[in-house]
Amino acid sequence: MSDSPVQTSATVLTVRGVQDYHAMTLVAPAVAERFRPGQFVALAVGGDHSSRLIRRCFGVYEVKPDYGGTVEVVFADSEPGTAWLAGRRSRDKLDVLGPLGRPFRLPRDPVTCLLVGGGPGGAALFALADTLRRRGCKVHFVLGGATGRHVFGSRMAQRIGDSATVTTEDGSTGERGTVREILPRVVAETGADVVYACGPTPLLRAVTRVAAEFGLPSQVSVQEFLGRTGACGIGACMTCVLPVQGEDGVTRMVRACADGPVLRGDRVRWGDLGTIPFDALGAPRAAALPDGGAR
């Protein structure tokens, strides 16, 4: 079962600062050899006797065969758990689960792909770009953020992409504006056949809408949502649910980790994230009685 995830004690190779983020390379051959672009890893934080029980889930930036198989993740140091991770040094050990979740679906033919990233989420697009290029696809990037320091990988995107457009809200890097504003133009210019995205929820929502306007399929990774709402990363805890409409038209609360993190953008009910839509399967009925205390 080489596609099933593993739990492994990984050795930290390096931790380095990249703009406002941290990039951590882990020696984890069993994870590296199973990994497919779009999947993520779940790291335990705080050591063996940690009081922090929620795993931190990150998309994988790069997988390399050197040193027996390494996995690199990029994350923002935004709370005590990620701060602890940022403080790791070479040769430290980390408990890693991975690769987890469903990967990006790949096109069968060499088509033109538009990859849209926001914040550290953009990191998860580079492994995808690599795979797409090897399949003969054209790869165009759009990377956005509030300021230049919030855009991850713009130089790398310029190097490996057929084109790379960077937007910042303050105009400090690339064009001034939001991804939403420039995306229709880029789609038209590149003649994209499919749109892939990874980043904050508002970005994914905007990408989905633009893709729909152009009649293009969109594959989005809800990794950022998973990071905010998930606990286990493997699908057991049911805490990271979001409303997704199935092919049968029924909305179900699906897990961002095990049923995602890559979802069809047009299936996600973006406006209803953080709610149980009234028409979702199993939604409380109108005259719902109080259910405080139920677990």
Added chain:
Amino acid sequence: MSDRLRTALGPLDLSAPLLTAAGCAGTGRELAAFFELSKLGAFVTPSVTLRPRAGRPTPRVTEAPSALLTAMGLPGPGIEGFLDRDLPWLAEQDVPVVVSIAGDSAEEFGELAARLRGAPGVAAIEVNVACPNVEDRGRMFSRHPRSAASVVRAARAGAAPGTPVLAKLAPDAADLANVALACVDAGADGLTLINTVEGTAIDTTTLRPTLTGVSGGLSGPAIRPIALRCVYQVHAALPDVPIVGVGGVTSGLDALEFLLAGASAVGVGTTLFHDPGAVPRILRELDEALAARRLGRVADAVGLAHKPAGYAPPLAGIDVPPPAAPAEPAGELKETLP
């Protein structure tokens, strides 16, 4: 694993004293990627409800010191979906399945238990008595002996006569032993102690409660002392009733604590979210811990903490150095003595 780990929960014979805790092991498929479910004494399902339930909106979880605070709202496929998709898969896994059931009224518990009659692979039914009782302004059934007994009685009546019924109680009760007694009188063959402890967290950025449900259930190592107190108290009051001890078990020694307090088996829950491979490790650690104390089987450890100090098995088992001979008084001192 050795025979040392065999245990019994009343009529249930288990190859190991470790169970999953309801709602903490998904459908079983998620964990099966990390260890063979057959290593478990039994797999306990998430609480099954009559109809599908979407549960509460996110955020459903927040981190607390050595704990999680969750308000899930019992999401699940409903009994129909459970019988169609989840139970058949579990029945093939060579592990006894304990089906947890949850309802809004005693009748729902009875109906759920009846629907499980004849279903393949059901080793026991666990009644989630910590459900809100809609007829009693949403207060938990387990807060009061009479309401707890009513759901256990309904489940017992609905279940097949040979199927053991366990009652799972929350610690938030004025007199837990009394609630436990009422459940046993109503036909429970055993008790699961404890469900989560009610708690609240406030987000200091948004200045609002963190969970959409406002209050949630606290689980994890932080509640272990509470769980041990409950097991100890109830075992003292009802020494013949088998207990599954649940609450913050992360290691073999944690599990041993529960056995010593009076549990015949132990459930692992929140630990599985943190460490999905915990089951084989905890079993190995428990096996070693029993061996090191010369406890030949789980039953020898059950309730030992209630015995007076110096009671044979524990002290005989531990490799204590023989008491040192009384020190000889110093020579010169001896000479001065008469």
